[in-house]
Amino acid sequence: MNSSIEVVVVCVTGMVCDAIADALECDSIKVKTRASTIADIDAAQLKDTVVIYIWGGGDDEFAADEATLMADCDVKSWIVLSQDLDNPIIENLIAAERPVCTAPISICRDDLRHLICLAERNARVCIGPVSYEKNALATQMLKNANLGPDHVTLLRYLSDGLSNKEIARAKDCTEGTVKVHIRQLMLKLGVANRTQAAVLAVRAGLSSGTAFIDRIAGSAQKSMNRVDSRFED
Incomplete structure (x- = not known):
């Protein structure tokens, strides 16, 4: 890879946002910025980036508003991390025909890096907590x-x-x-x-993408309140 992939991390919880962002930094991935909401980021900062959006839950109306805002952003691809993969954010982005990948919040650091590489190539992958x-x-x-x-x-x-x-x-x-x-x-x-x-x-x-999904399936058992330890080296 000739240049690093630019990534934006969005999460309302600052500690989780920082833990994910810090864990992603490597030669092939550069965290361009991090924020609590999409509205906090200038549109120019989002252009042609892979955006990791941590969905912590909310009502359908709020999710629809978020998805509408997200669909209007000129990003390379979205990666939505959530405990519930069947959620309104993902459904609305798919309905808007936006490039989106999904994974549990419990995805491990290395597999999230792999997912970012897939998203950067506009591949669409849905990773569930399968067994x-x-x-x-x-x-x-x-x-x-x-x-x-x-x-x-x-x-x-x-x-x-x-x-x-x-x-x-x-x-x-x-x-x-x-x-x-x-x-x-x-x-x-x-x-x-x-x-x-x-x-x-x-x-x-x-x-x-089944082989990739099967390989990471075992990582989907940890709860969100331990996300900082999951992203440690």
Whole structure:
């Protein structure tokens, strides 16, 4: 890598923000700035950066406002760290077709660095606190859904974070057709949204990022109040 990746860290809790920012600094990653909220950062500081946003929870209205503000920022990619990966911030960013990766707040330092490199290349990765039992259940759910080859391909696209526009381009069809097929897929799987479908696919091993996800799955058990120790050398 010829130059370092510029990263911005945003977290309402200063200690957590500093712990993550300090742990990320290395030859390939430079923390450009850190802040409590997106509103505290000048737009020029966000341009072409990977922004790590720690979501600590809140009501849907607040999340929608945050996601709207985030979607308007000219960033390279978002990485949303949260205890609940099925949250309004992520759903709103995906709906706005913004590049976003997700991971538990308990992700370890080295794996977060890997995720930053993926995000910088505009890869979209959803890392959940998975287990072998959940993987087996997800695989069985896909089998029970009796999916055809086209639905399996669509599910793989969703698990890799492709937008409707990108899927339409890959399938050589309209975005409207993609939306129809996604609704049909959600009905077959019995899920409420495309994020849940994508997480199910990742847990069943359909995502191209599965090896990376499996490797870090064991790190998702620590609680948020020990985040400072998790990011220590």
